[in-house]
Amino acid sequence: MSTFTSPAGAAKGIGSARNKNQEKSGKRAPESRADGQSGDSTVDSGTGLPVLGWPTGRTDRYIGKAGAEIMLQMLVEHGVTDAFGYPGGAILPTFDQLYKKQINFILVRHEQGAGHMADGYARATGKPGIVIVTSGPGATNTVTPLATAYMDSIPMIVFSGQVRTYMIGNDAFQEADVTGITRPVTKRNYLVKNVHDLPRIINEAFIIATTGRPGPVLIDLPVDVTTSRVEQAIDDTPYLPGYKLYRTGHSRMIKQAMEVINRAERPVLYVGGGAILSDAWKEVRDLAATANIPCTTTLLGVGAFDEHDPRSLHMLGMHGSAYANYAVQESDCLIAVGARFDDRVTGNLKLFAPKAKIIHVDIDPSSISKNVKVDVPVVGDAKLCLAEMIELAEAKPRQAWFEQIASWKRQFPFSYRNDSELPKPQAIIETINQVTEGKAYFTTGVGQHQMWVAQFIRWRFPRSMITSGGLGTMGYGLPAAIGAQVGRPNDLVIDIDGDASYIMTAMELATIRQFNLPVKVAILNNRFQGMVRQWQQLFYGGRFSNSEMVNPDFAAMAESFGIRGMRCGRKEDVRKTVEAMIQHPGPCVVDFLCETAENVYPMVPSGKGLHEMELGLLASAPPNSGRELGSLA
Amino acid sequence: MRHVITALVMNEPGVLAHVANMFSARGFNIDSLVVGRTEDPQLSRMTIVVVADDRTLDQVRKQLAKIVTVVKVRDYRDTPFVSRDLMLVKLSASPRTRSEIIELASLFRGHVLDVGHNSLTVELSGEEDKLDAFIDLVRPYGIRELARTGMIAMARGGHAMSLVGEDGDGTSASAPSGTVPPLAQAGGRPVRAAAGRMPTQEELEATPPG
Numbered sequence: 001m002s003t004f005t006s007p008a009g010a011a012k013g014i015g016s017a018r019n020k021n022q023e024k025s026g027k028r029a030p031e032s033r034a035d036g037q038s039g040d041s042t043v044d045s046g047t048g049l050p051v052l053g054w055p056t057g058r059t060d061r062y063i064g065k066a067g068a069e070i071m072l073q074m075l076v077e078h079g080v081t082d083a084f085g086y087p088g089g090a091i092l093p094t095f096d097q098l099y100k101k102q103i104n105f106i107l108v109r110h111e112q113g114a115g116h117m118a119d120g121y122a123r124a125t126g127k128p129g130i131v132i133v134t135s136g137p138g139a140t141n142t143v144t145p146l147a148t149a150y151m152d153s154i155p156m157i158v159f160s161g162q163v164r165t166y167m168i169g170n171d172a173f174q175e176a177d178v179t180g181i182t183r184p185v186t187k188r189n190y191l192v193k194n195v196h197d198l199p200r201i202i203n204e205a206f207i208i209a210t211t212g213r214p215g216p217v218l219i220d221l222p223v224d225v226t227t228s229r230v231e232q233a234i235d236d237t238p239y240l241p242g243y244k245l246y247r248t249g250h251s252r253m254i255k256q257a258m259e260v261i262n263r264a265e266r267p268v269l270y271v272g273g274g275a276i277l278s279d280a281w282k283e284v285r286d287l288a289a290t291a292n293i294p295c296t297t298t299l300l301g302v303g304a305f306d307e308h309d310p311r312s313l314h315m316l317g318m319h320g321s322a323y324a325n326y327a328v329q330e331s332d333c334l335i336a337v338g339a340r341f342d343d344r345v346t347g348n349l350k351l352f353a354p355k356a357k358i359i360h361v362d363i364d365p366s367s368i369s370k371n372v373k374v375d376v377p378v379v380g381d382a383k384l385c386l387a388e389m390i391e392l393a394e395a396k397p398r399q400a401w402f403e404q405i406a407s408w409k410r411q412f413p414f415s416y417r418n419d420s421e422l423p424k425p426q427a428i429i430e431t432i433n434q435v436t437e438g439k440a441y442f443t444t445g446v447g448q449h450q451m452w453v454a455q456f457i458r459w460r461f462p463r464s465m466i467t468s469g470g471l472g473t474m475g476y477g478l479p480a481a482i483g484a485q486v487g488r489p490n491d492l493v494i495d496i497d498g499d500a501s502y503i504m505t506a507m508e509l510a511t512i513r514q515f516n517l518p519v520k521v522a523i524l525n526n527r528f529q530g531m532v533r534q535w536q537q538l539f540y541g542g543r544f545s546n547s548e549m550v551n552p553d554f555a556a557m558a559e560s561f562g563i564r565g566m567r568c569g570r571k572e573d574v575r576k577t578v579e580a581m582i583q584h585p586g587p588c589v590v591d592f593l594c595e596t597a598e599n600v601y602p603m604v605p606s607g608k609g610l611h612e613m614e615l616g617l618l619a620s621a622p623p624n625s626g627r628e629l630g631s632l633a
Numbered sequence: 634m635r636h637v638i639t640a641l642v643m644n645e646p647g648v649l650a651h652v653a654n655m656f657s658a659r660g661f662n663i664d665s666l667v668v669g670r671t672e673d674p675q676l677s678r679m680t681i682v683v684v685a686d687d688r689t690l691d692q693v694r695k696q697l698a699k700i701v702t703v704v705k706v707r708d709y710r711d712t713p714f715v716s717r718d719l720m721l722v723k724l725s726a727s728p729r730t731r732s733e734i735i736e737l738a739s740l741f742r743g744h745v746l747d748v749g750h751n752s753l754t755v756e757l758s759g760e761e762d763k764l765d766a767f768i769d770l771v772r773p774y775g776i777r778e779l780a781r782t783g784m785i786a787m788a789r790g791g792h793a794m795s796l797v798g799e800d801g802d803g804t805s806a807s808a809p810s811g812t813v814p815p816l817a818q819a820g821g822r823p824v825r826a827a828a829g830r831m832p833t834q835e836e837l838e839a840t841p842p843g
């Protein structure tokens with residue numbers, strides 16, 4: 001088998017036919033290229049080719065340029081303004097180009113950090129995150145971020161250095177089979193063997209990473225590809241004959257879906273990360289309002305629906321609200337939008353939504369009927385499909401249904417007792433919610449704190465929750481916050497982290513310092529891997545095997561990096577500490593000492609149905625013991 | 634149930650590894666997998682025999698179609714098709730048994746490719762059952778070496794699976810599902826990861842209450 005360049009004239013698929021404009025080649029206007037920001041890029045209706053903003057095709061504009069130079073030029077043309085990474089021998093030609101400062105480059109402390117930063121950047125902005133690292137260990141350090149982004153469908157492009165093409169396979173210094181290692185965790189990856197293929201591959205990478213169901217792409221760049229020059233006219237037309245984009249849903253399916261919805265007495269909207277990716281929050285809002293349907297969101301979908309709306313059921317699933325889970329189990333029509341029926345959401349599949357007809361709007365056909373048999377599939381982009389569905393929606397009072405939901409909400413709010421010596425982690429999050437009014441980008445690590453963030457922030461803004469859902473990557477919070485801050489320099493970015501998660505990537509404090517990023521970090525320090533402790537307490541007879549942490553003084557540690565550090569361990573200080581953290585103009589790390597022996601509830605034990613969740617304190621809570629959600633609204 | 638799937642894939646390094654890896658990562662069972670060239674030098678054709686129920690088969694086909702380097706996928710659940718498997722088998726053969734074996738081989742429309750002092754190599758092609766039957770019959774003579782290519786398959790009738798031909802992508806066959814017109818026909822802008830921004834307070838306030 002061998003690589004090949006795009007042939008002329010083959011039909012169908014992206015780039016298989018030429019853009020007509022290319023013939024009058026010479027003149028190009030790269031500066032008009034769509035940057036993913038505007039979302040106004042178009043498709044050539046004749047060829048199905050996404051128009052990149054200027055014509056592609058055979059061109060002499062790369063002649064005389066070396067691979068690294070072409071790469072930087074194309075990044076700029078594709079609207080890239082920021083990138084993250086770390087140098088090394090095999091990628092030095094590219095770093096030499098970065099010296100020109102055409103793009104803002106963030107030098108990290110560990111390549112894993114670069115990957116999560118690019119991911120956080122992408123989640124906060126919708127633009128693809130860009131990573132540039134060296135061969136061997138530099139590239140392998142990006143595997144966890146690639147897997148994280150792949151699981152959550154996040155657009156990202158990693159450029160890794162590679163040994164010279166003629167050395168590949170010889171166990172050369174810092175050689176690793178990076179395309180082999182990353183194949184299962186990328187949407188597509190490439191080993192560029194000839195500089196003449198590079199422009200086409202970069203064009204393809206941007207299309208693949210950002211369109212359809214987004215995902216990470218890796219491009220492996222041997223040193224001789226980045227250093228050798230293009231000598232002839234080459235064709236940079238993307239060639240993707242096997243790549244299909246789904247946009248508008250099938251009208252028959254949409255009609256069928258709306259017939260089921262309009263007939264339903266107890267419908268529930270179940271909205272996931274796909275609604276955020278497709279920027280469909282307005283359509284979700286309008287469908288819920290027009291058809292009068294309550295709406296729950298997944299961990300990755302929070303923010304796609306305003307939680308101040310009385311129709312909001314907040315998050316569902318293993319640690320979701322009791323009222324969302326009961327509503328799903330009782331519903332006669334479940335409308336999934338850009339959500340993938342993850343096992344953390346469904347609990348025992350055999351017991352999931354037993355009475356419901358299931359409608360699934362998703363851009364990826366392989367998501368349909370993967371875990372749960374779907375009755376009405378609508379394959380397409382959430383925003384476009386919902387817009388058509390709204391047209392057919394009928395308003396229904398559904399009074400009994402909303403009354404039932406209101407009664408569950410009164411009976412089983414998220415709650416806790418703030419009765420320990422140290423503040424409860426939930427109280428700290430609630431305070432952050434009150435002080436910020438939810439107007440911030442929040443990142444998290446993985447564990448109990450992550451679930452409490454989902455439960456106790458009142459989500460109102462799409463993209464404001466930045467968390468590793470599918471892979472559950474501890475150490476994600478701090479670098480993701482850095483990435484979000486780079487993408488959103490004027491907005492408040494807060495990493496609400498666990499002590500154990502935080503220290504996995506805490507070296508990136510040095511990056512924060514070097515680039516003066518005003519990231520805030522609130523560590524919910526329970527001196528434990530709390531989530532592990534909870535499982536050991538509940539399912540392993542209280543044998544806390546290797547889950548207790550002896551931590552450094554996080555405030556002093558931050559100060560040693562030149563970052564403002566604070567510590568808070570008294571309930572009465574929580575509010576003013578949160579205010580001080582947010583008012584501090586620069587970066588700030590707060591070590592919130594909080595109660596250890598606190599568990600996340602509700603909790604659906606594994607193997608159980610959603611309605612069989614353990615409510616913990618909720619069931620017996622006297623009305624004033626915890627805060628009701630209403631008080632947050 | 635055994636099912637046959639064919640896929641046209643881009644002829645480039647890593648595609649076979651990707652497909653094989655996808656099968657193992659998702660716990661699908663491959664019975665056989667054959668890759669070879671096609672009429673188009675840029676495309677290879679894979680024929681995969683999987684053991685799966687109908688729902689798993691749907692997933693296999695969709696997961697294959699999802700791989701960017703896989704161009705087309707189809708299965709033959711509801712389509713009549715022809716299939717062939719090719720076998721080379723080296724048998725122990727004494728001067729006494731040689732003619733018997735040759736006779737058996739010709740009954741099966743096999744060819745003798747090589748004759749040694751005490752061996753005989755037979756080439757046989759056909760449907761898998763036929764090859765199995767032959768193996769059963771000759772086993773008593775002593776099988777020294779056996780190699781089979783695995784099954785290749787093609788639909789009966791005029792339908793052709795090629796880049797420009799009939800569409801056999803993983804979704805159209807799955808039918809009830811929203812088979813949507815390919816982008817080329819749909820026109821309009823491609824679905825990019827949307828560039829987000831926080832809605833302004835006014836936009837949120839504009840949410841109709843209740």
Ligand SMILES: Cc1cc2nc3c(=O)[nH]c(=O)nc-3n(C[C@H](O)[C@H](O)[C@H](O)COP(=O)(O)OP(=O)(O)OC[C@H]3O[C@@H](n4cnc5c(N)ncnc54)[C@H](O)[C@@H]3O)c2cc1C
Nearest residue numbers: 272273274278298299317318319338340363382469470472
């Ligand atoms: C400790 C822990 C506990 C967890 N507990 C919970 C929990 O209680 N509740 C919970 O919900 N999650 C929980 N999760 C997260 C969970 O593991 C999954 O990550 C999450 O539920 C998946 O969210 P999603 O279904 O929205 O899918 P995503 O992973 O966001 O997938 C997006 C879906 O949308 C589709 N899509 C993409 N783009 C578009 C588009 N433009 N148009 C239409 N569709 C599109 C994709 O094909 C995909 O099917 C937990 C995670 C951890 C680490």
Ligand SMILES: Cc1ncc(C[n+]2csc(CCOP(=O)(O)OP(=O)(O)O)c2C)c(N)n1
Nearest residue numbers: 447448449472474498499500501529530531
């Ligand atoms: C990289 C990684 N290793 C291990 C795990 C398993 N794990 C999930 S939650 C958790 C504990 C997290 O502790 P902490 O960050 O302190 O959060 P807490 O639960 O205490 O809020 C662990 C070890 C993981 N998700 N990621």
Ligand SMILES: [Mg+2]
Nearest residue numbers: 498499528530
């Ligand atoms: Mg902890």
